[in-house]
Amino acid sequence: MGFFDALKAGMEKTRKNLxxxxxxxxxxxxxxxxxxxxxxxxxLLTADVGVKTTETLLSDIKAAIKKKEIETPQDLxxxxxxxxxxxxxxxxxxxxxxxxxxxxxxxxxxxGVGKTTTIGKLGRYFRQQGKSVMLAAGDTFRAxxxxxxxxxxxxxxxDVMKHTEGADPAAxxxxxxxxxxxxxxxxxxxxxxxxxxTKTNLMxxxxxxxxxxxxxxxxxxxxxxxxxxxxxxxxxxxxxxxxSQAAQVSGIVLTKxxxxxxxxxxxxxxxxxxIPVRWIGVGEGMDDLRPFIPEEFVAALxxxxx
Amino acid sequence: MVFEGLADKLQDTFxxxxxxxxxxxxxxxxxxxxxxxxxxxxxxxxxxxxDFVSRVKExxxxxxxxxxxxxxxxxxxxxxxxxxxxxxxTQSRLNISSRPPTVIMLVGLQGAGxxxxxxxxxxxxxxxxxxxxxxxxxxxxxxxxxxxxxxxxQLDIPVFTLGDQESPVTIAQKSIxxxxxxxxxxxxxxxxxxxxINEELMQELRLIKGQAKPHEILLVVDAMTGQDxxxxxxxxxxxxGLDGVILTKxxxxxxxxxALSIKAVTGCPIKFAGMGEKLDALEPFYPDRMASRILGxxxxxxxxxxx
Ligand SMILES: Nc1nc2c(ncn2[C@@H]2O[C@H](COP(=O)(O)OP(=O)(O)OP(=O)(O)O)[C@@H](O)[C@H]2O)c(=O)[nH]1
Ligand SMILES: Nc1nc2c(ncn2[C@@H]2O[C@H](COP(=O)(O)OP(=O)(O)OP(=O)(O)O)[C@@H](O)[C@H]2O)c(=O)[nH]1
Ligand SMILES: [Mg+2]
Ligand SMILES: [Mg+2]
Numbered sequence: 001m002g003f004f005d006a007l008k009a010g011m012e013k014t015r016k017n018l019x020x021x022x023x024x025x026x027x028x029x030x031x032x033x034x035x036x037x038x039x040x041x042x043x044l045l046t047a048d049v050g051v052k053t054t055e056t057l058l059s060d061i062k063a064a065i066k067k068k069e070i071e072t073p074q075d076l077x078x079x080x081x082x083x084x085x086x087x088x089x090x091x092x093x094x095x096x097x098x099x100x101x102x103x104x105x106x107x108x109x110x111x112g113v114g115k116t117t118t119i120g121k122l123g124r125y126f127r128q129q130g131k132s133v134m135l136a137a138g139d140t141f142r143a144x145x146x147x148x149x150x151x152x153x154x155x156x157x158x159d160v161m162k163h164t165e166g167a168d169p170a171a172x173x174x175x176x177x178x179x180x181x182x183x184x185x186x187x188x189x190x191x192x193x194x195x196x197x198t199k200t201n202l203m204x205x206x207x208x209x210x211x212x213x214x215x216x217x218x219x220x221x222x223x224x225x226x227x228x229x230x231x232x233x234x235x236x237x238x239x240x241x242x243x244s245q246a247a248q249v250s251g252i253v254l255t256k257x258x259x260x261x262x263x264x265x266x267x268x269x270x271x272x273x274x275i276p277v278r279w280i281g282v283g284e285g286m287d288d289l290r291p292f293i294p295e296e297f298v299a300a301l302x303x304x305x306x
Numbered sequence: 307m308v309f310e311g312l313a314d315k316l317q318d319t320f321x322x323x324x325x326x327x328x329x330x331x332x333x334x335x336x337x338x339x340x341x342x343x344x345x346x347x348x349x350x351x352x353x354x355x356x357d358f359v360s361r362v363k364e365x366x367x368x369x370x371x372x373x374x375x376x377x378x379x380x381x382x383x384x385x386x387x388x389x390x391x392x393x394x395x396t397q398s399r400l401n402i403s404s405r406p407p408t409v410i411m412l413v414g415l416q417g418a419g420x421x422x423x424x425x426x427x428x429x430x431x432x433x434x435x436x437x438x439x440x441x442x443x444x445x446x447x448x449x450x451x452x453x454x455x456x457x458x459x460q461l462d463i464p465v466f467t468l469g470d471q472e473s474p475v476t477i478a479q480k481s482i483x484x485x486x487x488x489x490x491x492x493x494x495x496x497x498x499x500x501x502x503i504n505e506e507l508m509q510e511l512r513l514i515k516g517q518a519k520p521h522e523i524l525l526v527v528d529a530m531t532g533q534d535x536x537x538x539x540x541x542x543x544x545x546x547g548l549d550g551v552i553l554t555k556x557x558x559x560x561x562x563x564x565a566l567s568i569k570a571v572t573g574c575p576i577k578f579a580g581m582g583e584k585l586d587a588l589e590p591f592y593p594d595r596m597a598s599r600i601l602g603x604x605x606x607x608x609x610x611x612x613x
Contacts, residue, residue, distance in 0.1 A: 045352045048532040051343050111555060111583065112417030112528065142583070143421075143456035144449040151448035194583075196558035231415065233349035233532020235560040256416065259501045261534035284416070284446070 032065060032073055040076070047264035047301050048233050053271050057083065081298050087267060088294035090276045102134070102180040102188040104213060104220035108206060108247050109227035110239055111194030114255035114281055116145065118227055119189050120152030121281065121289035127156050131186035136176035137162035138169045138209060139193035149191055155286055159185070169193065169205065170212045177216035190221070197242035210247045225278065227253045230263030240269045254292070255281030262301050334366045337381055341601070348561030348600045351536045354570045362388050389601065392570050393593035400577065401521045401549060406491035407439070407482065409518050412552075413511055413542060414526035416499030419554035419580055421450065423526050424496040425457035426580065426588035431492050438463055439490035441481040443514065444498035445470040454496055461585060464488065474498070474510060479517040495520070502541035511546055522549045524577065527564055529556045535564035536571050543572045553591065554580030565596050 037058060044054040060083055064070045070079050105122065107115050116139070123133045135153050137160060139145035146162050153160035161176040173190055180188040192209065195202035213220050226249040228236050243249050254263045257280050266277050277292040338359050345355045365388075366381050402408050410427065412420045421444070428438040440458050442465055444450035451467050458465035466481045478495055485493045495518060500507035515523065525542050527535060542548060553565050556579045565576055576596075581587040 042352060045346060046533050048349075048534075051346050110530070110558070112419060114417060142453075143460075144453035147449035147452045148447075196555065198557075198559045229417065229528070229530075231528070231532060231534050231538075232530045233563070234347055235349070235530040235558070238559055256501075259415070259534070260503055260537055261532065265532065 032070070032076065036073060036076075037061070040080075043302070044264070047262040049264035049301075050234050050237070050268040053268040056271065077302070081295075081302070084267060084298045084301070085294045087271050088277070088297065090278075090292075090294075098222070100219065100222050102185045102217070102220075103222050104177070104180075104217055105187070105189045106192070106210065106213060106221035106224045106247065107189065107227060107253075108192050108224060108243055108249070109194065110196050113194070113227045113229040113232075114253075115139075115194065115227045116148050116152065116191055117284060118225075118253050118255060118279070118281055118289065119149070119191050120156060121286055122189055122279075123152065123158045123187070124156045124286040125289060126187045127158065132184075133158040133187045133189065134176060134180050134183070134185045135160045136172055136188065136190040138172050138176075138191045140165055140167045140169050140172065141193040145191075145193065152286075159183075170208045173209045174212050174216060177213055177220070181217065197239050197246075203242065203246045206243075206246050223250050223278075224248055225251050225253050226275070227255060228263070228266065228269075230254050230257045231259060231261040232263075232265065234265060234268075236265040237268055237272070240273050240275055244273065244275060249275055251276055251278035253277075253279040253281060253289075257300075258282045258288070263297075264301055266297075331363075331367050334363055334381060338363055338366075341385055344602055345563065345566075345600065348563035348602065349530075349532045349535070349567075350563035350600065351533055351567035351571070354536070354567050358388065358392070358570075385601070386597065389566070389597040390594055393566060393597045393600075402492075403521050407485040407493045408491065408522070409482065409493045409495070409520040410522040410524065411478075411495045411497065411514065411518065411520040412524055412526055413497050413546065414499060415501065415528070415538060416447075418499065418526045418528045419552075420444075420499065420526045421453050421457070421496050422583065422585075423552055423554060423578075423580060423588070424454065424494050425461060425585050427578075428458075428463050428492075428494055429461050429585045430588055431494075432461065432463060436492045437490045438492040438494055439481065439485045439488065440465045441478065441493060441495040442467040443474040443477045443481075443495050445472070445474055445477070446498045450496075450498065457585065464490070475513045475517055478514040482518060493518070502538045508541070508545050515546060523547065524549060525551045525568075525574070527551055527553055527568065529553050529562040529564060529580075530558070530560040531564040536567045539568040539572050539574070543574060548572065548574045550575050550577040552576070552578045552580065552588075557581045557587070561600050561602065562596060563600050566600055 041054055041058060064079055070076060107119055109115050119135060123135055126133050135149055135158050137146045137149045150160050161179055163172050176188055176190060224247045226240060226243050252275055254266055254277050257263060269275055280290050280292050282288045282290060342355055342359050362384055365384050412424055414420050424440055428440055431438050440454055440463055442451040442454045455465050466484050468477050481493055523546050525539060525548050551568055551574050553576055556562060569576060576591045579589050579591045581589050
């Protein structure tokens, strides 16, 4: 067998085993030893949890063993679940209208993560509560981005504020705020163009959009949501870090969890940057948005059937 | 950040060893721990990292290092050689058919950059005096057809569409006739983003392949992809047989470990790198540069000399 083939065969095995790994650890080891911990490490790393947060979790486990909180391999899984759920637990109330009218949401993120689709889904969520919704086409750069948002507007019966391609996104945001107030709209959701967090000029543009909104409506944007693709690995840390500096991100929407990626990097983001996940995207349809529930997410990380 | 310091860390590790002449297994393990961390932080697949590190270790504690007077240098060189070997052998050539039209089909997960890359490829080929036809075979995503039409207009390249009521299989099939009628010698088919675990949509790709008989099926992959990259690439490769990979969004700060993982597991060559949103931001893929980027060692060869 060549190197590629060997690797491929190994790969297949790891993937299959992953789902059963923890169970196997529990029955396979009479006591917690290095080998067991190494397999645990593998599970976490394979879910994109990252080296640093994985190390933290493993050292937590070692400490718990010393304190006799963990005595047998059976104790490991519940411990780790509890610990991870603690890390992910929301530190603020989930989105609600509050006293805001309009409630203003700004949606940001790198290219192609699912911002525009998420906006359609969020709009749908508020429409179903009988609220009036306005979407603002703040992506004036990407080809047909405005058309895409308009289709979503029709789908969910929401107004769309738009300028033309190439227009200043801050001007779109300004007009949207003015118009939402004038028309007494309940919820205003503002789309932005995808941008890599490393592009200084584009991040400056985003700051300007944020400033304009804050100036137009006191306390707005009430939520700035960073959209992250669950398939993304450790780069999501850098995205979260830099986007929060530019636009004061208040929560994360983790999309594409209907795939096979686990999105474990949000654990690192919550742990190190303290930004909570608010919503998850589980498909391309307008109803494929769910509130984030840490327990469920952790269960999925371990791919339990329960 | 971990990777920023990999070069320094390796230097430090080896400085302490300097003058000792020979490396023990422990010495090597310590150095390889840093390499392992850097690779994982770069999103190289866990299993690929494991195999890579154990392979390097095997070579490093073998004869060649034990007998070497400058063992540190040897280890760095082995790491780099192995990485370059894994990444290497790629070429950015497209299979151009001797009987036109050459058919290129772009596939991948949602939002990876397929439509944009279709535009970029068309642009590149047009500059090489080819006459591309863009084909809008994404009938699902809102405004996907319009998006391709806008790009076609910017490039002055025709876009074939039958609207969103025809099946992508029919669209792909008829696009070939259209290319012949319009004397276009390259057909670039933009398909809808899909999950590799979606049976129905993967079947649709197989049917498109059957009708359009592409000379190149290219998987478009986001450079920011994490551990899942391997599963995705294996699934697309297994079901379609890929001719190559295009890695997008490399203009950011992603280490791009997905490249190494995909190359290692599927053996598929990475043919191009997407370096921006604009239509001229497509470059040939350079394996050696990617190897340095993944390791976070800007100047690997310089390091080898200093070690
Ligand atoms: N499977 C799946 N696909 C999704 C999900 N959310 C969005 N998508 C798809 O991802 C692709 C990109 O979504 P968009 O909403 O256009 O992403 P965006 O962030 O607005 O992209 P740009 O504006 O180009 O930066 C589309 O094909 C969407 O249908 C999700 O939760 N699951
Ligand atoms: N920075 C950067 N952005 C890119 C690159 N390639 C594509 N994009 C952006 O990524 C986003 C998604 O690109 P699309 O071409 O719409 O992706 P797609 O794969 O066709 O998406 P779906 O059809 O929804 O599956 C857009 O905002 C593009 O401008 C690249 O190399 N660098
Ligand atoms: Mg968008
Ligand atoms: Mg597309």
